[in-house]
Amino acid sequence: MKTERHQDIKKTIRKTYGKIALQERSSESGSSCCAPGCCSGGGVGDSPAQAATVVGYETSELESVPQASILGVGCGAPVKFADLQKGETVVDLGSGGGIDVFLSANKVTKVGRVIGIDMTDEMLGRARRNAKAGGYTNVDFRKGDIEKRIPVDDDSADVVISNCVLNLTMDKVNAFKEIHRILKHSGRMVISDLVTDAEIAPIHADLEKWCSCIDGALTKEHYIESIRQAGFQNVEVLSEQLYTEDHNQLDGKRKKISSIVIKAIK
DSSP states (O other): OHHHHHHHHHHHHHHHHHHHHHSOOOTTTOSSSSSHHHHTTSOSOSSHHHHHHHTTOOHHHHTTSOGGGOOSOOSOOTHHHHOOOTTOEEEEESOTTSHHHHHHHHHHOTTSEEEEEESOHHHHHHHHHHHHHHTOOSEEEEEOBTTTBOSSOTTOEEEEEEESOGGGOSOHHHHHHHHHHHEEEEEEEEEEEEEESSOOOGGGOOHHHHHTTSTTOBOHHHHHHHHHHTTOEEEEEEEEEEEEEEEOTTTSOEEEEEEEEEEEEO
16 A cells, blocks of 8 residues: 555656646646745746745846746755855756756856756656757756665765755655765755655645645654764754645644755765
């Protein structure tokens, strides 16, 4: 039963984000995704670019990347906190249309390298087209399931970033172990994600709310403990703010969803 439920959730995630990759977000098409307007019922950000500024992206940053990479999904701006340096190797988990990959590529310059990982074929296709259109030669997009195995060599990345993706996984500890595996010694993980004050077990989860980054969210304490279980040190919350509230169908209470940015060191 657990395996079947997990497969249902993963299938729904692929279907949902595959649709997003094939069209611009609108009030009709973006009802189930990780973005301010999706989780709160719409109304925040009339365009993907406006939604991106709501969660922390600067307009000047958005103007520096291919516009088709801006899908308006995500709950933060991890590149802002990653302190990327020229020549570094960066891995972006759940890279979507490529926005954080391209922002990272601009910072590490052509002597650096950025690898985007996504499990949705439609997203990978869109990101690769964006890279070609933008003339990016130091980026690579690969297909992978991050909670099983990230298609990146051991001890090869200086930095791993992610934007509102780890909460979509079911085996979060294993996903963090995979991040730990691919990072170099003293490498850093900087991720934006959502946490909650009331977790829901996958068996009780609503598939649409899981895709909206709501029902898959852990408590902040459980999230941090999952990172430590994976072997990380110096786990630090860099930013935290209320994201939205959601009605809990199990007990009738409203649970709070917060957006956080977390840094940890291998």
